[in-house]
Every structure is written in structure tokens, then in C-alpha cells.
Amino acid sequence: MATTINCVRSCSWAKVLLVLLWCAQLVSAGEPNAACKTMPSMGKDDNDEKCCEMPEIFPNETLHQCMEDFERSSVSQLQKSCQFSACVLKKHNLVKSDGKLDTDQIKSYIKDQIKTSDEWKGLIEKAVLEDCLPMIEKDSTIVKQMKSSLGDCEPTSALAIACAVAKLFGNCPSKDWTGSPVCDEWRTFLTKCSGSMDDLNAIYMLIESQKLT
Numbered sequence: 001m002a003t004t005i006n007c008v009r010s011c012s013w014a015k016v017l018l019v020l021l022w023c024a025q026l027v028s029a030g031e032p033n034a035a036c037k038t039m040p041s042m043g044k045d046d047n048d049e050k051c052c053e054m055p056e057i058f059p060n061e062t063l064h065q066c067m068e069d070f071e072r073s074s075v076s077q078l079q080k081s082c083q084f085s086a087c088v089l090k091k092h093n094l095v096k097s098d099g100k101l102d103t104d105q106i107k108s109y110i111k112d113q114i115k116t117s118d119e120w121k122g123l124i125e126k127a128v129l130e131d132c133l134p135m136i137e138k139d140s141t142i143v144k145q146m147k148s149s150l151g152d153c154e155p156t157s158a159l160a161i162a163c164a165v166a167k168l169f170g171n172c173p174s175k176d177w178t179g180s181p182v183c184d185e186w187r188t189f190l191t192k193c194s195g196s197m198d199d200l201n202a203i204y205m206l207i208e209s210q211k212l213t
Contacts, residue, residue, distance in 0.1 A: 036193035040185035050117035052172035055116035057124065062091050075151070084151045085158035099154030105128055123171055124164070132163035135196065166194035 036073035066087035070080045089095045092109055096102050110125050136143060136159050146155045177183070193199040 033192055033195075033199050035189070036199045040189050041182060051178055051180070051186065052169055054168060054172070054174040055120050057114055058088055058092065062088055066091070078158060079151055079153060082153035082155055082158050085161050086153055088161070089157045093156060095154075099156070101133065101156060101160060103133070119173055122171070123168060127164040127167035127171070127183075128160060131167050131195075132160045135163065136160060139196075162195060166190045170194065 027106050069087060070083045073080055075082070075083070086095065086099075092113070094102055094105050094109060104126060107125065107189070110128075114121060114124065133156075135145050136156055143155055143159070147153075167190075170185070170187055177187075
């Protein structure tokens with residue numbers, strides 16, 4: 001899977017990544033990194049190519065259950081995606097009663113529940129707790145604006161997960177990375193373009209223009 005979009009799809013993360021991009025597009029009004037205005041090539045018939053062998057962060061059973069819960073709902077796709085991501089985190093007790101993420105529980109979950117190497121655990125913790133959550137908190141005004149389009153769904157869960165997926169793709173350890181030219185292009189792109197809501201908005205607009213969603 002040479003693109004991050006395809007990578008996320010095969011890992012059952014498509015809805016979460018896309019809600020991040022949709023939300024960013026709905027409210028972002030700043031200027032993105034110039035490097036985020038041009039998307040890497042897609043390659044040719046590369047759907048089976050794996051760029052990065054990521055560990056299973058949440059059991060497929062959880063993902064499938066949450067997808068089934070909201071797939072047939074009559075609410076907007078944006079709300080479905082937000083509800084899906086919140087469902088996944090709530091099933092593992094990673095969300096507080098006020099809808100905010102429980103950082104202590106997240107640390108424990110990464111340490112005790114994710115079956116992977118210490119290197120990957122460190123990368124996951126850094127992506128979620130050091131990179132993504134601070135970015136979201138920095139744009140707290142934007143998050144509040146999102147809520148008007150999401151009903152009673154707290155967007156932080158979707159934003160944090162999707163941001164983390166992009167960060168993990170960009171920082172995939174060399175032993176788990178294929179190193180193909182197309183994968184390398186996407187790795188560089190996601191590394192540069194997952195640091196702000198404005199950058200993510202630029203990715204959304206590129207995807208829309210090429211009808212990749």
C-alpha cells in the first residue's frame with residue numbers, strides 16, 4: 001500500500017484519517033507548509049504494496065464492532081467517523097466522562113495491551129501524547145468550532161488517532177519499512193505535513209481534487 005490512504009484503509013483506519021482531514025477542511029483558515037500543496041505520485045497498481053508493517057493498535061474485533069454500530073446510521077459521514085473513533089477508544093476505557101482523552105490510561109494501554117516492540121511502543125506514545133494531543137490543544141478554538149458540525153461527538157478522539165497514524169507512518173522503523181520509491185515519497189510528505197491543522201487541510205484538498213476519498 002504505497003499511499004498513506006491505502007495503508008490506513010488496509011488497517012481499518014480510513015474513517016479515522018478522513019474525519020481528521022474533513023474536520024481540518026471545515027475550520028482551517030491558515031496557511032499550510034508549501035510542501036503540502038503537492039501530493040506524491042500514486043504509483044501503478046500498488047494496492048498490495050506495504051510501506052510499513054505497523055503493529056495492531058486496536059483489535060480488529062473492536063474496529064469491526066464500532067464500524068457496524070455506525071455504518072448504517074442516518075447521521076452525516078462526518079458524525080459517523082467521529083462516533084466510530086470515539087467508540088473504539090471508549091471500548092478500551094481511554095476516554096474520560098467529559099469526552100477528553102485519559103493520558104494515564106493511554107500510557108497504560110500502550111505499555112500493557114499493545115503487543116509490539118519497545119521501539120514501537122515508544123513511537124506510539126510519542127505520536128499520541130507528545131505530538132498530536134499538544135497540537136490539538138494548541139488549536140482548541142478550532143476543536144470547539146468542529147463540535148457544531150458533530151452533534152454530541154467530541155472530535156478529539158478522531159483527531160488524535162488520525163494524527164498519530166500519519167506520524168507513525170512517517171516515523172516507521174527501518175526494519176519495518178519497505179523503502180520503495182513511492183513509499184519513500186509518501187513518508188517524506190506525511191513527515192512534513194502532519195504538524196498542523198493547516199497542513200492537514202492542504203492534504204484534504206489534494207485528496208478531494210484527485211477524488212481519492
